[in-house]
Amino acid sequence: MEVTRNGETYDLSYAKKATLVVVLLPLLVMYTEAMLTPALPTIQKEFAINPNDVSWVLTIYLLVGTVSAAILGKLGDMYGKKKMFLVALGFYTVGVILNGFAPSFQWLLFSRAIQGLGMAIFPLAFSLVREEFPPEMVPQVQGLISAMFGVGMVIALPLGAYVTQHWGWRWTYHSAAPFAIIMFFLAWKVLKESRYINPGKLDWQGAFFLVWAVVPALVAVTRAPNVGWTARETLVLFAVSIVGALLLVLWEKRAENPLIPLDIVSSRNPAIVNLGIMFAAFGISMMSQANTYIFQMKPPYGFGKTILESGLLMTPMAGVMLIIAPLAGKLMPKIGAKPLAITGALIASSGLAILSKYATTLSLWQFVGMITYVGAGITLMNISFINVLVFSVPPKVMGVATGANSLFRNFGSTWGPAIAGTVMSTYYILVHIPGVPVPLKIPTTKAYEVLFGTSAGIYLFLAILSLAIVEVMKGGKIREVENGGEKEVEVA
Template identity: 80%
Template sequence: MEVMERGETYNLSYAKKAALVVVLLPLLVMYTEAMLTPALPTIQKEFVINPNDVSWVLTIYLLVGTVSVALFGKLGDMYGKKRMFLIALGFYTLGVILNGFAPSFQWLLVTRAIQGFGMAIFPLAFSLVREEFPPSMVPQVQGMISAMFAVGMVIALPLGAWVTQNWGWRWTYHSAVPFVLVMFFLAWKVLKESRYVNPGKLDWAGAILLAFTVVPALVAVTRAPTVGWTSRQSLILFGTAAIGLVLLILQERRAENPLIPIEIVSKRNPAIVNVGIMFAAFGISMMSQANTYIFQMPEPYGFGKTILQSGLLMTPQALVMLIVAPLAGKLMPKVGAKPIALAGSLIASGGLAFMSKYATTLSLPQYVTMISIVGTGITLMNISLINILVFSVPPRIMGVATGANSLFRNFGSTWGPAIAGTIMSTYYTLLKLSGVPIPLKIPTEKAYEMLFGGAAGIYLLLALLILATREIMKGGRIHEMENEGEKEVVVE
């Protein structure tokens, strides 16, 4: 069955099959990544390393991935998004296979870096959705993609704890290999190449300067809670990143075919969405850190649950998000992306403000209800922002736009745990547990007040930013950018 939208023909049966592939993608990646978290202490013991060293298992993936999302996004625009998607997914598949066989910690870091190149699958998938799906279908598919992130996290955390406990950390990767291979086969078999190609020479100077900016900045943020934000190491890294950023902007302004087109990403809607996604990821990370401690700290400082139980207690939040996201995507062309994003940010802000005052006094059912409400708000906001982005940018540079968006998201996700860790290290009390030689640092009520209150303030700021966006859909009509002009699509 074919449909005609914006003067182009779309194969609806293909779109439905392709939607299944891209919707399952975040489920797979969250399964793989979240299963690793409970395994970190076991990895630390096997390779006889300290906690700071084992954190590099997460950091190296993020460092390589943050550069790769921008690089592969650009290459997707130049050579075809399906082609680069398969290459990125190939890196991810290879990394997952090799991780479980790493003979040393150094080899594990190398294979995790290989896996990091695969992080580019997300911006490329978002681009393919925007290009190859009927515009009226895009918001619903984006909604399902957003929901699957939460579902994958809920499945992976308890499952990862169970696998690590019973089979060892290597099986967190071995168990994922069949699913990754199936995903690669489905993507190769089902997905079509994008219809928009923007050939040109790769901006290698921009790529090098991007790495020169991103790597020191992310290393500084991840190390600062340990060595100090004003330590000599932190200041040198932050200074290096600042110099790299200035040079990168100068290079991209004069480059013939820039890696990150400044004139595009600095326009109103893309700029607001990128900053908004960065702050949103920052707020989510701070909230997640607080949730982890409240669920797992012993009573009366928390609910005293295991990792497995904590994951199961997040199931209601995931179910709510799974229902809300596609419904929001279906309603969005009628009511507009902007009102839904605004409502989501205000719901999240209000819920977090309430938790900043009462989180430590809530019963377990009340706490689970509150994080489900906050999750609803975050879902509404995230799905709206990504749709605002993809309809505000011409298809010929969609890879660059979504790659830059992922770069901003990664920065927010990195800053969140670092700031949360600093707050919890500042406001704590010592608790001596039987069988544990060193007193345990327990975050105080003040720490949670600052974490939830800070996140509430961030989402309130996002509401103000959303007010400044230009609406791209309303009343059944989608206003989308097509090259340098705008087209209007009527959604039946």
């Protein structure tokens, strides 16, 4: 069955099949990445490395992925988004397979870097959804994709702990590899090539300056909690990154075919969404770190739950996200993305404000209820932001716009754990546990107050920031940005 919207024809049967691919994608990635977290102590022990070294298993993936999302997003605009999506998913699949057979720590870092090249799958998937799906389906599908991130996390954390405990950390990858291969062949068979191509030459100088700007900053943020935020190494890395960022901006302003078109990413809605996503990822990361400690610290400092139990206790939040996300996508064309973004940010902010004051005095189920409430708000806001972005840029540059958005998201995700670790290392007490030779540092109530309170302030700021969004849909109409202007699509 085909439908026509303002001269563009869309195949509904294809859209339904493609939805299965793009919705299962975050389940695969979250399964793979979240399962790694419980395995890190085992990896450290097997390769006889220190905690700082083992953190590079996460860092190298993020470093490579941040840059690849921007570059492959641009290549998707130039040569076809399906082609680059398969390239990215191919790298991800090869990396997952190789990880499980790593004979040394250096090999594991190399294969994780290969896997990081695949991080571009998400911006490319968002672009394909925007191009090939009828406009009224886009918010619903984006909502399902967002919901699956939370569901994948809840599934993967307890399952990863169980697999690592019973079969070893390598089986976290061995078990994921068949699903990655299946996803690759599904995408190859089902997805269509994008209808918009924007040919040109790759901006290699821009890519070089992007690496210069991004890598030192992410390394500095990752290492700062261990070496110190004012350590010479940290300050030098930040300085190098700032120089790279300035050179990137100067170059992209004069480049004929810029890697990151500044006029696109700095226009009103994309700029708001990029800034918003970065701060949202920062707030989520801080909140998640605090949640983990509260769930797993022994009473009276927490609830004393295992990783498996902690994952199961997050199931209500995942369930609510799974309901709210597609429902919000369905209602968004009528209500508008802007009101939902503001509402979601205010819900998250109010819940986090309550947690900042009462987190350590709530009962277990009161705490679960509050993080579920916060998760509902974050879901509403995130879905609204991604839809504002994809309907605010021309289709021919959708890949680079969503790639740049991933870059900002990764920056926020990197800063969150680093700041949370620093806060917890600042506000702590030493507790002597029988059988443990050294006292443990346990975060105090003040640490949670700072983490949840800061996150609450961030989401309040995002609610205010969302007031500046130019609405892209309302009253059953979606406003699409075209190459030469704008058009409205009736979906009611």
